[in-house]
Amino acid sequence: MSAGSFYITTPIFYVNDVPHIGHAYTEVAADVLARWHRQSGDDAWLLTGTDEHGQKILRTAIANGVTPKEWADRLVETAWKPLLETVNIANDDFIRTTDERHEVNAQKFLQHLHDEGHIYTGEYEGYYCVGCEEYKQTSDLVDGTGAYTGQLVCAIHSKPVELLHEKNYFFKMSAFAERLLALYEENPNFVQPEAARNEVMSFVKRGLSDLSISRSSFDWGIKVPWDESHVVYVWFDALLNYITAAGYGQNDEEFASRWPATHIVGKDILRFHAVIWPAMLMAAGIEVPKQVFGHGWLLVGGEKMSKSKLTGIAPSQITDTFGSDAFRYYFMRAISFGQDGSFSWEDLSARYQSELANGFGNLASRVIAMVLRYCDGTIPALSEGTAGDFTADDLAIRATEQRVTDAATAFIDTLAIHDALASVWQLVDELNGYITLQEPWVLAKNPESRERLGTVLHTAVRGLGTLAVLLSPVIPVATGKLWTALGGDGDLADQRVDRAWEWTGGAKVSALEPLFPRIESIVEPADG
């Protein structure tokens, strides 16, 4: 409602991952929220990007015979930026952790913490697998068998691991446990949804230990400013993107105008954002984020979709057939944002057909076709006498337009994107019912009911306009076409979504191709 900064972020992609619909889901949710706020008069800013440091990337780069930076460049250009295009993300910025603005200012942040006494030298102790060339967590280790009985062995190599010690720098995170708990208590919205908040709180209540934030066993990362033999632990590095992209360290004015941000993250990385990240900011004397929202998993066949298993689905598999709008609509509508949601091709095609094609798309087609056929394309207007006074039925439509606009706006404020869409769809259904009931095709046959025909079509067109605006953050392509066909003024993306129902109609309509054509046969990509 009120104009202000709305800075929203997605996690940054780990470049070595393969893009799947889970990544795209997060992006779409953040994009919908950003577009909605942008169209509500806020200074909305959507940030996404890539996380490019760490040992794994170094290793795969070497295996591919290129430098890690070249490897990251390749993946950014061939995988991640294309993903954003595939699902039509209108991000305002794209940060890479190899950007100079990130590396330089992340170092400033680290130096600041060091100067303020939040960092100390300690010793990291961990199990190291020579085969993997990396430290393993105990969860990655299994009991040895045969010659190694009684020893811990690497689950991958089945060979004993060594207990190694390494000098590390530690962040005194333990000092912030009380302040974090106070934050969760005083600001229940800081971590959402509720289940996520509970988990974070119970985690912190068990006590926090300090965080090892540097590594010296490899060098692909940001150099620790006071000791260049160490690089910054990748998570510490990655989290800082949210402020380095907003001007931290180099543009105080910009930073002050954007920060704090709303972070949209998958629930797997909730803790990094809801515990470590605010602790880092507290240490640096920077305001904590506005909110951290952990969304659920996409379940495929009842299981968590996995990059390593074969259940990963590339977004383009869906968009090639259904288009980016349908992708966006489906995941935003079918899944309660914050909860796990099941994906199936059957559900996707069923919703596409009934809700997008038969519901919204057909509504647009029939209204525009009638204005073209019965009124020669001229939208009937009350002021010109081509439409008469409103009846109770007409006013009921107008009232619904206002009601769903307000309801959707309220839902978006709580990040309940699915509920916002459900509200808007009440208007879709009501308009279809209204048209069937008013029978404009009957009115058109009788010259005496000419004015009534005008009122009905006028009302229907305005309803469609309201829908175009309300749905533009979710299905920008289709609504853009509709807006044009309705003769709407200016760019649809500039229309105020929180006042969508106030649109009074254009002058003439123009022909409109089916927005969501029927898809006769769904070819489900075959895979394991």
Next chain:
RNA sequence: GGGGCGGUAGCUCAGCUGGUUAGAGCAGCGGACUCAUAAUCCGUCGGUCCCGGGUUCAAGUCCCGGCCGCCCUACCA
């Protein structure tokens, strides 16, 4: 082991602080209509609310005990 969440019509899900014959959408079935993408509209079929106890005048909704599934239990980028 400890903690959290969930198990409601064929499918996906709503059901707030316990209260009339448990709801929606989709699918199915019947009818109406023709402006529209064989679409829309109306009607209709359909549920031991996981199981067993308990509290209560009253429980899907609270308590206890089971069964099943998922998640968290720190450095997986």
